[in-house]
Amino acid sequence: MFQKSSWIRLPRNVVVGHGVLDETVDAVAELHLTGRPLVVTSPTPKEVAGDRVVEAFGAEGEEPALTTVEEASFEEVQRVIETARASEAGFLIGVGGGKVIDITKMAADELGLGFVSVPTAASHDGIVSGRGSVPEEDTRHSVAAEPPLAVVADTEILAEAPWRLTTAGCADIISNYTAVKDWQLAHRLKNVEYSEYAGALSQMTAEMLVENADSVKRGLEESAWVVVKALVSSGVAMSIAGSSRPASGAEHLFSHQLDRLVPGAALHGHQVGVGSIITEYLHSGETEWRKIRDALARIGAPTTAEELGIDDETVIESLTTAHRIRDRYTILGDGVSEPAAREAARATGVI
Numbered sequence: 364m365f366q367k368s369s370w371i372r373l374p375r376n377v378v379v380g381h382g383v384l385d386e387t388v389d390a391v392a393e394l395h396l397t398g399r400p401l402v403v404t405s406p407t408p409k410e411v412a413g414d415r416v417v418e419a420f421g422a423e424g425e426e427p428a429l430t431t432v433e434e435a436s437f438e439e440v441q442r443v444i445e446t447a448r449a450s451e452a453g454f455l456i457g458v459g460g461g462k463v464i465d466i467t468k469m470a471a472d473e474l475g476l477g478f479v480s481v482p483t484a485a486s487h488d489g490i491v492s493g494r495g496s497v498p499e500e501d502t503r504h505s506v507a508a509e510p511p512l513a514v515v516a517d518t519e520i521l522a523e524a525p526w527r528l529t530t531a532g533c534a535d536i537i538s539n540y541t542a543v544k545d546w547q548l549a550h551r552l553k554n555v556e557y558s559e560y561a562g563a564l565s566q567m568t569a570e571m572l573v574e575n576a577d578s579v580k581r582g583l584e585e586s587a588w589v590v591v592k593a594l595v596s597s598g599v600a601m602s603i604a605g606s607s608r609p610a611s612g613a614e615h616l617f618s619h620q621l622d623r624l625v626p627g628a629a630l631h632g633h634q635v636g637v638g639s640i641i642t643e644y645l646h647s648g649e650t651e652w653r654k655i656r657d658a659l660a661r662i663g664a665p666t667t668a669e670e671l672g673i674d675d676e677t678v679i680e681s682l683t684t685a686h687r688i689r690d691r692y693t694i695l696g697d698g699v700s701e702p703a704a705r706e707a708a709r710a711t712g713v714i
């Protein structure tokens with residue numbers, strides 16, 4: 364008897380383009396959300412977009428509450444929940460980078476309130492996803508969270524953000540190649556459920572970005588357009604899968620481990636990009652990794668430990684211990700030996 368069932372939770376309004384921040388109130392009105400908004404942001408995103416969102420809602424007579432967060436942690440999620448309760452918020456708007464958006468969607472989930480995603484950087488594919496990613500001690504949680512009801516991605520703001528944030532978003536997408544390979548491997552070896560649709564969408568998104576790499580150039584607002592479309596598409600793949608599997612494999616475990624060993628050393632997207640070069644080498648040996656490396660180099664993302672600003676030994680430690688981060692089977696299997704890690708990192712020129 365057929366007994367499968369699944370929920371695919373997607374945003375209703377995805378508004379992308381020049382100056383669309385000013386359409387946030389309209390995008391929200393369309394959703395029939397009621398009550399006072401709570402704007403969750405962090406210091407720089409507050410200046411570039413958060414204050415404008417607060418003003419726009421204020422002008423409509425619904426004075427928003429505002430809170431700023433500094434890091435992605437369960438304590439911060441709890442603090443946002445308390446702020447939302449104290450201010451009697453009716454829905455939450457996350458304005459900022461990946462950490463702010465993750466915290467907001469997790470708080471909204473716990474509160475049972477609607478969530479609106481307003482990215483200020485095209486730096487990660489959590490813009491649309493219904494997952495939250497939070498480190499805790501020796502592990503990393505990818506938890507179910509409230510997917511955004513609306514996404515408002517203003518390309519004017521995204522294009523003015525530091526260029527490295529955009530190249531990080533590109534690298535987060537390029538890493539989908541190896542994430543999908545890891546997922547397929549886990550399906551074959553461990554019978555992990557695999558979605559052909561989510562896998563194909565994730566892979567196609569990476570391919571399209573690489574094909575359009577020439578349109579991804581510093582100072583071109585079109586770059587923000589190209590990258591944000593890919594980030595949305597990758598987030599949709601995660602929503603279809605109901606997990607971050609289509610966009611997170613061993614290269615993400617490597618990055619999560621770097622976050623533990625050298626917090627804040629490099630951007631999430633840049634770390635997963637370099638991780639992807641190495642894990643592609645582990646998957647397929649001599650040639651394929653060059654395609655990942657060249658794609659990253661073309662958009663100006665780091666391809667070496669030095670460019671990440673991380674020393675060689677930390678890269679090796681991260682590679683040999685990343686499989687412990689979470690229960691997710693990947694090409695790292697039950698651990699890469701130290702000589703094998705060194706060989707892979709050297710062969711790919713990462714160290």
Ligand SMILES: NC(=O)C1=CN([C@@H]2O[C@H](COP(=O)(O)OP(=O)(O)OC[C@H]3O[C@@H](n4cnc5c(N)ncnc54)[C@H](O)[C@@H]3O)[C@@H](O)[C@H]2O)C=CC1
Binds near residue numbers: 407461525607631632
């Ligand atoms: N839930 C999910 O599915 C996913 C979650 N993530 C998570 O997202 C995080 C990475 O996101 P990032 O955005 O790379 O890091 P982040 O949120 O730490 O932002 C990086 C920096 O950019 C600044 N910034 C943002 N917009 C700016 C602007 N317009 N101008 C100047 N500075 C600006 C932020 O204030 C911050 O200092 C990680 O914690 C990662 O695990 C990443 C991908 C998917």
Ligand SMILES: O=C(CO)COP(=O)(O)O
Binds near residue numbers: 495505535610615
């Ligand atoms: O970063 C992500 C996808 O790009 C989310 O992955 P995690 O579930 O590994 O945090």
Ligand SMILES: [Zn+2]
Binds near residue numbers: 488
């Ligand atoms: Zn990622």
